[in-house]
Amino acid sequence: MVDHRSVSNSPAPMLSVDEHRATVAALLPSTPVERRPLAECLGLALAEDLPAAIPLPPFHNSAMDGYAVRVEDLAGAGADSPVALPVAEDVPAGRVDNPPLRPGTAHRIMTGAQMPPGADGVVPVELTDGGVEQVHIQREPSPGANVRRAGDDVARGTVVLTHGTTLGASQIGVAAAVGAAELAVHRPPRVLVLSTGSELVAPGVPLQPGQIYESNGAMLAAAVRQAGAEARLLRFVPDDVAEFQAELEPHLADTDLVLTSGGVSAGAYEVVKDAFEGQGVEFRKVAVQPGMPQGAGSYRNVAVVTLPGNPVSSMVSFEVFVRSALRACGGHRVRERVRVRATTTEAADSPEGKRQFRRGRFAPDSGSVSWAGGAGSHLLAAMATADCLVDLPAATTRVEPGDSVTALLLD
Numbered sequence: 001m002v003d004h005r006s007v008s009n010s011p012a013p014m015l016s017v018d019e020h021r022a023t024v025a026a027l028l029p030s031t032p033v034e035r036r037p038l039a040e041c042l043g044l045a046l047a048e049d050l051p052a053a054i055p056l057p058p059f060h061n062s063a064m065d066g067y068a069v070r071v072e073d074l075a076g077a078g079a080d081s082p083v084a085l086p087v088a089e090d091v092p093a094g095r096v097d098n099p100p101l102r103p104g105t106a107h108r109i110m111t112g113a114q115m116p117p118g119a120d121g122v123v124p125v126e127l128t129d130g131g132v133e134q135v136h137i138q139r140e141p142s143p144g145a146n147v148r149r150a151g152d153d154v155a156r157g158t159v160v161l162t163h164g165t166t167l168g169a170s171q172i173g174v175a176a177a178v179g180a181a182e183l184a185v186h187r188p189p190r191v192l193v194l195s196t197g198s199e200l201v202a203p204g205v206p207l208q209p210g211q212i213y214e215s216n217g218a219m220l221a222a223a224v225r226q227a228g229a230e231a232r233l234l235r236f237v238p239d240d241v242a243e244f245q246a247e248l249e250p251h252l253a254d255t256d257l258v259l260t261s262g263g264v265s266a267g268a269y270e271v272v273k274d275a276f277e278g279q280g281v282e283f284r285k286v287a288v289q290p291g292m293p294q295g296a297g298s299y300r301n302v303a304v305v306t307l308p309g310n311p312v313s314s315m316v317s318f319e320v321f322v323r324s325a326l327r328a329c330g331g332h333r334v335r336e337r338v339r340v341r342a343t344t345t346e347a348a349d350s351p352e353g354k355r356q357f358r359r360g361r362f363a364p365d366s367g368s369v370s371w372a373g374g375a376g377s378h379l380l381a382a383m384a385t386a387d388c389l390v391d392l393p394a395a396t397t398r399v400e401p402g403d404s405v406t407a408l409l410l411d
């Protein structure tokens with residue numbers, strides 16, 4: 001039975017950001033490797049080195065629509081002295097026989113078509129009269145002109161993608177180009193997202209006084225997906241341990257991480273704390289702002305991270321404590337946000353002894369950063385205008401305009 005009259009007050013010293021990051025990271029071993037069709041690999045991490053089974057391009061081919069020629073046949077050709085050659089063959093891209101070019105003739109050739117044996121240059125159609133039976137050519141090409149040579153891009157056997165690469169559009173493109181129909185990837189981590197709070201109402205329903213719309217669930221599920229993991233957003237629950245457990249328990253199987261929001265601070269109705277405390281999840285304060293009250297551990301052998309309910313605290317905590325661990329779990333080599341040095345345009349205060357992550361807007365041209373709203377952890381609309389988090393060390397209590405700071409670029 002939870003006693004709603006008592007208010008907990010943890011005497012333990014605050015953890016540093018790095019200590020809590022390490023705790024969360026240790027909860028999430030990397031996911032198993034599986035083979036997936038290429039079309040289902042976007043955003044996942046490659047779990048093998050991928051060597052090119054073929055060279056790229058696979059064969060010498062034309063870079064232009066025009067005429068494949070022997071350069072020596074066009075000695076002296078110019079706008080005022082065109083050279084006429086009979087057109088012996090038409091070679092569209094995809095023609096699989098490869099008719100050789102006899103001396104003194106041309107093949108009409110299209111971009112991407114195989115270079116005929118014997119040809120050593122291509123004249124673009126614009127430098128000819130475009131003839132079909134016979135062509136007048138107004139330029140003497142240099143040897144190799146407009147020819148893309150086999151292996152120009154990649155020699156056979158070269159590793160085109162390395163283990164741990166995040167598969168974006170061009171990585172999927174090169175995998176297809178070397179003929180890979182499927183890839184070995186890390187299964188994306190599966191994350192359950194569960195928000196708590198008796199004041200919460202689903203967007204779309206009229207609000208009563210004292211109620212707010214539930215926003216952390218949608219936000220955290222989106223953040224999980226942007227990190228390359230799978231999110232299952234559960235129905236949010238009121239501050240009731242039985243309802244919390246009833247919602248969570250059926251979904252625990254096949255889950256790598258349970259991510260909750262709310263119910264972890266020092267109040268009388270801390271549902272997440274009440275459900276997990278003493279069950280393998282430890283609740284501690286971290287010397288950070290926002291995001292001080294945190295919890296992490298394992299519940300029924302499933303990793304659990306409990307984020308504070310204030311929306312900005314929830315989002316920043318995800319960024320600072322969860323995102324890189326989730327990316328490591330999913331096998332990604334690149335886990336951290338890009339960090340840049342920037343010059344502040346405005347002053348700001350930061351609490352002594354706490355690392356502060358201020359929301360900011362980075363101007364790449366000037367290398368400056370301005371604040372996106374104040375430090376309050378309820379200022380979600382301001383956060384929605386931010387594109388970076390400014391990482392102020394625990395020892396910093398004030399920054400002045402013109403100070404140099406570190407910013408983590410968000411996507």
Ligand SMILES: Nc1nc2c(c(=O)[nH]1)N[C@H]1C(S)=C(S)[C@@H](COP(=O)(O)OP(=O)(O)OC[C@H]3O[C@@H](n4cnc5c(N)ncnc54)[C@H](O)[C@@H]3O)O[C@H]1N2
Nearest residue numbers: 195197214215216262263264265266292308309310311313
């Ligand atoms: N006496 C103390 N009070 C508080 C402390 C403390 O140390 N001592 N810490 C403060 C800090 S810092 C934070 S952060 C919050 C964290 O509180 P909880 O994690 O228990 O979160 P709740 O109390 O449930 O909610 C806080 C705030 O956020 C709103 N919220 C919660 N969930 C959602 C959601 N899914 N969507 C939108 N908004 C949500 C909620 O209505 C509250 O306004 O505790 C401080 N208090």
Ligand code: MOO
Nearest residue numbers: 290291292313377
């Ligand atoms: O730690 Mo809380 O997140 O400052 O509002």
